[in-house]
Amino acid sequence: MNILLFALLALTLIKPPVPPVDWVNGSPAAKVMQLASRKGSIGHGCPVQGANGYGVIVITARHLTETEAGEPLDTLTWSDNAGGSGVLKVIYRDEAQDLAVLVPIGEPLAFGFLFAEASPRAGDEVRWYEYSFKNAKQGLRNVLRAAKVTRTLALYIATNPHPRAGASGSCVFNSDGGVSGIVSASFEMDNKEGVGWIIDFSREAQKRHE
Numbered sequence: 563m564n565i566l567l568f569a570l571l572a573l574t575l576i577k578p579p580v581p582p583v584d585w586v587n588g589s590p591a592a593k594v595m596q597l598a599s600r601k602g603s604i605g606h607g608c609p610v611q612g613a614n615g616y617g618v619i620v621i622t623a624r625h626l627t628e629t630e631a632g633e634p635l636d637t638l639t640w641s642d643n644a645g646g647s648g649v650l651k652v653i654y655r656d657e658a659q660d661l662a663v664l665v666p667i668g669e670p671l672a673f674g675f676l677f678a679e680a681s682p683r684a685g686d687e688v689r690w691y692e693y694s695f696k697n698a699k700q701g702l703r704n705v706l707r708a709a710k711v712t713r714t715l716a717l718y719i720a721t722n723p724h725p726r727a728g729a730s731g732s733c734v735f736n737s738d739g740g741v742s743g744i745v746s747a748s749f750e751m752d753n754k755e756g757v758g759w760i761i762d763f764s765r766e767a768q769k770r771h772e
Contacts, residue, residue, distance in 0.1 A: 593673050594691045594704045597626055597638045597650070597731060604702075606691065606732035607640060607650065607664065608744050610763075611674035618674035620650055620664040621763065622731030623746055627652050627662045638664065643704060660746045661761065675733055678740030678764045682711045682719055687737055688760070690745055692729035702728075709758060717762045717770075724748035724756030734760050743767075 595607040607620040620640075627635050634655065641647040650664035682688055687708055694703045707729075709721035719742070725732070729745045736742050747759040 593642055593644060593675075594732075595620065595640050595642050596704070597622060597640050599626065599629075599635050599638050604693070604728050605730040606728070606745070607638075608731060608733035608741060609671055609674045610733075610741055611676060617665075618671035620666075620671070621744055622662050622664065623744065624655050624660045624662040626731055627655060627664075637667070659761065661744075675735075675739075675741045677768070678736045678738070678742045679766065681714065681762050681764045681766045682736060682742050684711050684713050686711045688719070688721060688734050688742055690725065690729060690732040690734045692726050692732060692745075695726065712757065714762070717767055718746070719743060719758075719760035719762055721758035721760060722755070724758040740764075 593609070595609055597605045597607045603626060605623060605626040607622045609618050609620050611618055622638075627638065629635065634652070636652060638650050638652070639647070640650055648669070649667045651667050652662055652664050654663040656662070687710055689706055689708045691704045692707050694700045694705045707723070707725065709723050712720045712722050714720070719734070725745045725748050730747070732745045733741050734743045734745060741763060743760045743763045745758065746761050748756045749759060750756055
């Protein structure tokens, strides 16, 4: 993975503990970041605590920052469940992987999650937030989805069940609330079951690319 990307993601030497997680009423539920592009696509962003003068940065899936024809978009709008909103500027795209880094235009983001220390292993549980498509009343409401890690492949994490449409870019949390990665995609198996595809951003994964 590109060295510049991990420079952007590098945290300060002081590593505060991951705060207790209230998955329903508190963090991270109140701070789920929804993204929308000018072309009408929706997804999520993952605000994380950065360093090197960048403060809180947002990681998301690169395909959310491009049109269907692959043309780059310069900005995306965001909102969260705590009443926050604004505009993000794309400052980096990883052409080899489905990754993009964004920073806010105007006021800096006040909240960023912490990276998980270790990469998930097969059998571990991970969680992310995605949009509900249950019915019109609950449509596009953020809902929590839990999955088991089935295997890891070259800094990617496979999960069962898989993320639903619109989950791209969402923070993937371990059981302690640390960010293990972001949702990238899902694959349909021959038997029509789905497998999730998560990009590993744990500290352990970052160290392997220092």
